[in-house]
Amino acid sequence: MRLNRFLAAAGVGSRRHCDELIAASRVTINGKVCTNFSAQPSAHDHVKVDGKLVRVAPALTIMLHKPAGFVSTRKDEQARDTVFDLLPQKFSRLFNIGRLDAQTEGLLLLTNNGELAQRLTHPRYKTDKEYEVTLDRAWDPALAPKLLRGIFLDGQRAKIARFHSVSPTRLRVVLQQGINRQIRRMFEAVGYRVKHLLRLRIGNLRLGDLPQGHWRVLTGRDLTALAKTDNSPLAHDEAP
Numbered sequence: 001m002r003l004n005r006f007l008a009a010a011g012v013g014s015r016r017h018c019d020e021l022i023a024a025s026r027v028t029i030n031g032k033v034c035t036n037f038s039a040q041p042s043a044h045d046h047v048k049v050d051g052k053l054v055r056v057a058p059a060l061t062i063m064l065h066k067p068a069g070f071v072s073t074r075k076d077e078q079a080r081d082t083v084f085d086l087l088p089q090k091f092s093r094l095f096n097i098g099r100l101d102a103q104t105e106g107l108l109l110l111t112n113n114g115e116l117a118q119r120l121t122h123p124r125y126k127t128d129k130e131y132e133v134t135l136d137r138a139w140d141p142a143l144a145p146k147l148l149r150g151i152f153l154d155g156q157r158a159k160i161a162r163f164h165s166v167s168p169t170r171l172r173v174v175l176q177q178g179i180n181r182q183i184r185r186m187f188e189a190v191g192y193r194v195k196h197l198l199r200l201r202i203g204n205l206r207l208g209d210l211p212q213g214h215w216r217v218l219t220g221r222d223l224t225a226l227a228k229t230d231n232s233p234l235a236h237d238e239a240p
Contacts, residue, residue: 003027003039006047008114010054011093015118026050061111061223062091064215065207072099072108083108086213097121097202098129101181106131106199107207109218120202120226126176127203128161131183134196138168143190151189158182172200204228 001009007018007027025033028048029041041047047054066072070081074095080102084092087110094110097117111117120127150157156179163173173183184194200207204225210216218226 001040003029003034003037003041003047005115006041006056007049007054008118009056009059009112010047011057011095011112012049012054012114013095013117014114014121016122018114021049057093057112059111059113059116060091060094061109061113061116061218062087062094062215063205063207063210063218063222064108064110065210065212066100066105066108067212068103068105071102072096083110087215098178100199101184104197104199105212106197107202107205108199109202109205116223116226121178123177126161128201129175129178129199130201131173131175132166132196132198132200133171133173133183133187133194135169135171135187136193136195139165139171139192141165146190147186151186153179153182153185158186160186202226 003022004015004018007013007021008015012018012021019037021027022035022037025035026049027034028051029039030046064083064086066083066086070083070086072083074082074084074092076082083096087094091110094112095117097109097111097120100106100108109120119125144163147160147163150159152158158177158179160183161174161176163171165171175182179185183197187194205218205222
């Protein structure tokens with residue numbers, strides 16, 4: 001197993017993040033700094049990151065129904081509540097796959113599986129993320145083409161992949177990007193304020209009826225659904 005995969009499997013982070021750690025000379029094998037991306041540590045080697053021993057842990061992924069008011073990080077400089085405050089201490093080494101801003105609710109995945117994180121977040125896989133958006137006033141369908149064509153945010157074209165109206169003020173929106181506060185900023189650009197935002201689905205995995213603030217471990221069936229790369233249709237009949 002290549003070094004970045006070993007570190008990812010140990011819960012250090014995504015493979016991309018692990019590559020950055022290797023390049024920054026923060027990884028040692030048996031006491032020696034290793035910047036060789038092709039290195040393949042064995043089960044008997046002592047691999048450390050910043051002086052701390054890391055071991056490959058059994059793969060674990062959980063889903064959390066994130067409430068509003070919690071930030072998607074381990075620690076917060078402003079001392080706000082984090083998603084880890086909702087979880088048992090035994091999950092403290094997991095890392096979240098992507099983020100939801102503090103006021104956004106819904107499906108958040110946490111894992112120690114770097115390969116899964118890479119697959120769900122890398123742009124080339126175009127993983128669907130479906131949201132229910134509640135606006136401050138009735139939606140004007142004439143603005144839809146502008147959001148589908150894209151709006152420049154942070155130097156890149158932010159697009160909504162698909163959406164449809166549920167009611168005059170509620171929409172179901174699918175993204176395949178991960179730009180900071182993308183949905184809120186896109187609707188602001190066309191004159192709307194997002195009053196409520198709820199993530200319903202990642203890939204083929206749905207939030208379902210998991211209560212707010214609760215979590216559960218993903219089953220083999222869940223992981224199989226996540227592994228599928230086909231894009232699901234909008235959930236017209238799914239309850240928010």
